[in-house]
Amino acid sequence: MEIKKEDMDSIKSLSEVTADTIVKHIVSEGLGKGDKLPNEKILCELLGVGRSTLREAVRMLSSRNILVVKHGSGIYVSDKPGVSQDPLGFTFIKDKKRLVHDLVEFRMILEPRVAALAAQNRTKEQLIKLETQAAVVEELIEQGKSHAQADSEFHSLLGEMSGNSVLPNLEPIIFKAIDLFIDLSQSKLSHDTIGEHRAIVDAIRSGKSVDANDAMVAHLLNNKIFILKVLEQENF
Amino acid sequence: MEIKKEDMDSIKSLSEVTADTIVKHIVSEGLGKGDKLPNEKILCELLGVGRSTLREAVRMLSSRNILVVKHGSGIYVSDKPGVSQDPLGFTFIKDKKRLVHDLVEFRMILEPRVAALAAQNRTKEQLIKLETQAAVVEELIEQGKSHAQADSEFHSLLGEMSGNSVLPNLEPIIFKAIDLFIDLSQSKLSHDTIGEHRAIVDAIRSGKSVDANDAMVAHLLNNKIFILKVLEQENF
Known part of the structure; x- marks a missing residue:
């Protein structure tokens, strides 16, 4: 079966799916501002993805101000989770x-x-x-x-x-x-x-x-x- | 000189810098909703980055609802540029x-x-x-x-x-x-x-x-x- 262009557009990349899963995890675990997420290795295992996919997902969520990566320390929930810098464009x-x-x-x-x-x-x-x-x-x-x-x-x-x-x-x-x-x-x-x-x-x-x-x-x-x-x- | 943790946090990745440059380009060129961006090859040359960096920047901007990638067609400015799905978190x-x-x-x-x-x-x-x-x-x-x-x-x-x-x-x-x-x-x-x-x-x-x-x-x-x-x- 041929895949139509419209269908292609709606297919999410693995990193997008991973980002969605992380959001669900934050909400279901009741994590709030400033809370720390498990380390990269554990996250990869939990989510069943490789390190590069995880990193891409985390970067996406950082750009939406949901996560903050503190180098040498870990991945945290942002202070105003989900409220990006210019949310109304x-x-x-x-x-x-x-x-x-x-x-x-x-x-x-x-x-x-x-x-x-x-x-x-x-x-x-x-x-x-x-x-x-x-x-x-x-x-x-x-x-x-x-x-x-x-x-x-x-x-x-x-x-x-x-x-x-x-x-x-x-x-x-x-x-x-x-x-x-x-x-x-x-x-x-x-x-x-x-x-x-x-x-x-x-x-x-x-x-x-x-x-x-x-x-x-x-x-x-x-x-x-x-x-x-x-x-x-x-x-x- | 040693780089401190705080400094590390404020250093943007190349893809983040590229994303910022694309936003500036959209604003300065007066591009609006639905407008098409140049193709990948031209964008890479304009921005002086490789294809993988560009793609990561574009994915970031897609997750912030600034760009939309239509497969087989090109990269477009989103219909509600910058207004993401849940902008108020x-x-x-x-x-x-x-x-x-x-x-x-x-x-x-x-x-x-x-x-x-x-x-x-x-x-x-x-x-x-x-x-x-x-x-x-x-x-x-x-x-x-x-x-x-x-x-x-x-x-x-x-x-x-x-x-x-x-x-x-x-x-x-x-x-x-x-x-x-x-x-x-x-x-x-x-x-x-x-x-x-x-x-x-x-x-x-x-x-x-x-x-x-x-x-x-x-x-x-x-x-x-x-x-x-x-x-x-x-x-x-």
């Missing part, structure tokens, strides 16, 4: 100005609700973490240092406090993507940020979801106006 | 019941606004496509056939009509993820869906963003109640 959206605009619009949809959920669902421990992170951002701003990374962590914490398991995976992606295309680290926005973050933290501390929602709207609106101005000025 | 979230709940919550945040934007920004051509798709869903429901895929396309169309370039990349991921964990295709929800979809289409046809928002809220609320009931019954 932003690299391939051609109009970068429009992309930044659309990402800001997306944050306007998402983050006020995230803040409201955080006010409702946060634990005491999470509140302390948030207050600490807000203080780190303030200090960086007052020292005139870049606060982009610390700011991103502040917003990621809110995602975790929302109690929704999907939102924390999304937040840093959106944040990082904007950061990729536009450098706001040395912006004049810094001093507004301090007051706006404080308003968000206050609302979350007192468990007021509506206030947290509105404080986030105010913060993001200021951000949006500023970013659109930068885009215009820089003839981006 | 849902496979690795252990509590599936909570995940479904959280995905439904996420849709409740996102989709009413998507519908409102669609009512404001849609073109005539997009409206016709949406009406056609709504008819397809209705027909499948009336024939008692699975309408999951057609339903997903209905919601994806709304993402495109929103005029936001980020939202269409997100919609199908969320939708598919829910679908992965819970089969709703044969649900009793079907007949409600017809009326609810019609209300959404009507609002979008007449350009009424508020009505579109509210129609989507009603649709998703019904969905949410139904899904939570299924989860409970099935002791999921």
Whole structure:
């Protein structure tokens, strides 16, 4: 029987099948971030494949940010398993100005609700973490240092406090993507940020979801106006 | 000089470097979905690598859904370049019941606004496509056939009509993820869906963003109640 082209396309290589099996193994064994896999020799025996097939499978899973190979140490489950660097393919959206605009619009949809959920669902421990992170951002701003990374962590914490398991995976992606295309680290926005973050933290501390929602709207609106101005000025 | 372990980890293999170069090539040449890359021989010359290195790089990019290899035909840019099958790592979230709940919550945040934007920004051509798709869903429901895929396309169309370039990349991921964990295709929800979809289409046809928002809220609320009931019954 002749094999058709369409069939050929759907036939997976041995390394692809092996990669799928490793994923199933991670899930069924309940392995989580940072957990170590058995060594190469044992993996080859378990999976019934040769070393070169295994290595190719591991490289595939590394490129999808599922595994991390630490040389001389072993193979580990990644810290954010399965969430690759640019999981929504932003690299391939051609109009970068429009992309930044659309990402800001997306944050306007998402983050006020995230803040409201955080006010409702946060634990005491999470509140302390948030207050600490807000203080780190303030200090960086007052020292005139870049606060982009610390700011991103502040917003990621809110995602975790929302109690929704999907939102924390999304937040840093959106944040990082904007950061990729536009450098706001040395912006004049810094001093507004301090007051706006404080308003968000206050609302979350007192468990007021509506206030947290509105404080986030105010913060993001200021951000949006500023970013659109930068885009215009820089003839981006 | 001795190379430290940490340094070893950051050294990329030749195939990883080659993969990065191919991505840069796609972006700088402005290649888009479905575009064909030069053949293997030319690529090897362009990139200055051997055939086995190239093939490994191409396999890596295939696993990240950036390239598609069609046997006997060539190497193409994928239809949704860079958006891999499970880009947010849902496979690795252990509590599936909570995940479904959280995905439904996420849709409740996102989709009413998507519908409102669609009512404001849609073109005539997009409206016709949406009406056609709504008819397809209705027909499948009336024939008692699975309408999951057609339903997903209905919601994806709304993402495109929103005029936001980020939202269409997100919609199908969320939708598919829910679908992965819970089969709703044969649900009793079907007949409600017809009326609810019609209300959404009507609002979008007449350009009424508020009505579109509210129609989507009603649709998703019904969905949410139904899904939570299924989860409970099935002791999921």
